[in-house]
Amino acid sequence: MMPALPDLNPPRHRVIPTLRWMLPLLWMLLGAVPAGPPPKPLLLLPAPLGIQATTFSVADVRDDRADRTAVAWLLPVPARPGAPAGPALATDLQGGAAEALRQFVWKSLPRTTGQRPIVVRIKELRVQETAAPGGQVEGRVSVRLAFEWQRPDGPPLLLTEYRGGARYGRPLTSPALVEPTLRQTLADALRYFNGWMTQAADHDVRLATAVQPTFRQDQRQTEPDTLFYDPTRPLRWADFTGRPQPGEYAATVFPGFAYRGQPRVVRGVVQLGLTLQVFVVRSSSWVGPGQQTPYNLNHEQRHFDIVRLVTERFRRKATADSLTVEDYNSILQLQYLKSFTEMNRLQDQYDLETRHGQDAATQERWNQRIDAELRGYGVIQ
Template sequence: MPVFSVKRPVMRRWGWWLVLPVVVLLAAAVPANLRETPLVLQPAKLPFTPTQFYVAQVRDERPNRTAVAWLVPAPAKPGAPLPTAQPVDLQGGGLAAIQAFVRQSLPRNPALRPIQIRLRECRVQEKAAANGTVEGQISLDLAFDYQTPDRLVPLTQYRGGARYVRPAANRSPVEPALRQALANSLVYLNTWLNQAAASDVRLATAVHPTFRYVTRRTEADTVFHDPAHPLTWADFTGQPRPRGQYAASVFPGFAYQGRPRVRNGVVELDILLSIFVVRSSSWVALGQQTALNLNHEQRHFDLVRIVAERFRRKATPDSLTVEDYNSILQLQYLKSFTEMNHLQDQYDTETHGGTDLPAQERWNQRIDADLKKYGVR
């Protein structure tokens, strides 16, 4: 029976180091014609069944793909110096063997997230040690990406490996050590995904936007749209312009702020909409503080609310993707801003600044109907 000692695996932030048993009992010599045969990588029995992912692809990004292992051959005769380490690949080639290892070790469930593994390093390096033994070190560097329909999303990286000592004439400990090191990388991936799935935005599966409106006055120079509190002439604090085409001018606009958080794998997007008038940029000419003029300016404000309501209805769960919800919102906002400016110009042109009373009444009715349609009034 072999005599060995075992050290418990040590967990580091970036992976696992596995210290395998140190075999001190020499086994029978391997025949010379078999020493350089490829390593046959066996599948591993993993301690989990994935619930968050399946491996869709394994890519080889190793700088040196000559072989996976550099092993010290057995000496030509007992007591002779150990030869230099020689390249020994996995049976079928390094990439193909590791792809088969992953495929045979992990169940493949396409209903889960597809994960790509990038093989950045997988190397077994041996050197001669004391008392005719061989020391081996396994180095792994794997990157894991989420394969979305549109792009690859980098997730996490695993760096780890193992060390072992074996008799010079027996390389049988090499494959189990490599197999366990690769298995540990899959255990790490499973643990990381289980922890990150509920809260990492890169793993979110949907976007659910909700909207709130700013109505409470928090700044002296800003008035927010509130059907219960229409504009008054006191909100026009800007310096009056010389009397020209218009008796008054209002300066409305709208903006949004998005506050995302991930809960149970869904981006909950809290969008705060503000439809406002800047008081210091709004003015009324002397003697023009009439109800008709104030109504005309209020309707400018109402048009901005209507455009903001349309913007809100474009931001639906179906229209927003996890990867690009922010840029989609920005594009819709720019389109809505252009629409707002067009409507304001059309409104002033058709009503002649509010002096064409029949046209003004038609716009009053149109605006009231839209505000009612959107539930504002």
Template structure:
């Protein structure tokens, strides 16, 4: 009985082929440098995660098994082998500022018999995705790579397969490094910070709009709206402010040019008959000054530490709405406390307060 069992095991061993030795990926010359990225993780997302290669074995020409490709893995497994390959292949350098996860969507080597029984033809198919987790914690698939390569080999020479696969993988790394070099200048997804710069629109070329300029205060000639009867107010202006943005990505930073516009509309500004006095003009100028102060406060609140790459436009919008509400509140408080400019004592107090705050912001 024992003899029969041993013979059965021996027969099974002879009929069942031994597992193929795994393929070994060795580093290759990348053909570029420096590397703008590093591979910090590899995810094998191939459906079912089959063996990477189906290779024809070394077998006698007359053997039926010679035409049957056998599954062959990468040494250490697909994910580990690719990460080790990338680490050894990518040229090291201080510019590797993008830590990337490599997602393997397809990776296969398939062989068919060659022109003679001792040869094999191979096809390599790659589909990879490069995913970056930005400093704000968002995972972004930046781009994908699809590639194909062919080779021929003598069946005993497995090194040809390993070299061809290494070159194909190096081609994907070379492609992504080139993509990064181009995209880093303009692709908002690659930005890691927002750097705002501010400037004020001080043009005096608009016929109906007066932009705030400390060197060009309000004049009665700016009040072009139809005069109204003298009531609670001797004159009125309706100043406001807005902003325009021009983003540009450079070296991973969103350079955000913010143009602030503090203005009054001349045709909405009016003065009652007989009220063109220096005191009344000062009162209206202070309405204009208050808006400039609110714009300065808005500028302080939207510095680099408060803006994120993902939401900087939304953050600007919310801060602007808060500032707009504050502007209206201050204007109402100013008119209420000065009784529309008729309370000399309160007006003097507001003059001092506004002048002090303008100086603090460097406006005067």
């Protein structure tokens, strides 16, 4: 039997005690000391804001940041006093950014029922620390929040954004200033939005909650070529200044109607002043030679009266219940186009049934019908 050969590769566990004994010496030679424990999540505390929100209530907070890894990058407290700063460590808010800020807002600014629901969107929320000479730390807070109104009858509406920040300095051994500085910056954001809402709620049309239309008739008699409808000032043959056209008609009148709106916001309501204009264009209206009779003038006057009746119907369709803050202009325009179509239809029907005034009996029935409607709307007595 051959003798056993010596073990040329002794087990590694035999040198481990030596390496363990040498590790502290290696750290000292390299001039580094192991960092202390990783920072705990930041607990964001409520803040006394000293305000009372009367125009809004925060319904939710949502995190729109592209990177949601953490909120803060903080320099850790070294394990040994006097040791240099280690690299910044990612540190989040307790519960995550959205939940922490949600609880912060709800506890700092109590919710009120019946107010405009606002969603706060986190666009930027970051605390970045860097080492400074003399064992100090410089911190920078950056905050960008968007405030969005969750409208009950429309898509969400972005109202405004807040951009703010702060700087602080602290000893490397004490991170106590981080949370109060962040808290103060967020409190400033809420105070800013409360002030913005207080000023905008009464005057910003986007924040209006209702539309209240009012109407008046334009009855000016100062335009040289435009005669506005006035029940006390009927048509005269002198108003027909256009050149007579050949054909079978005795006369032609050119009536129409329009409206002008002047909105203003008063205590959150759009006060919409609408001026209705029922008019005749004199230069487009004409009468043939020898046709200037009272009967023919009455027929043309009834064309003018029909337009006034159509505007009264238009007026009654444009009510506070039918107009919304978001779309009152488009709703009015649609009703106007429908009324304009109705006007043309009634004018054609009137001429067809009266045979352009040649059927006296039918003309009289239209006279009575038109007068009855004008009295029903209070235009004439």
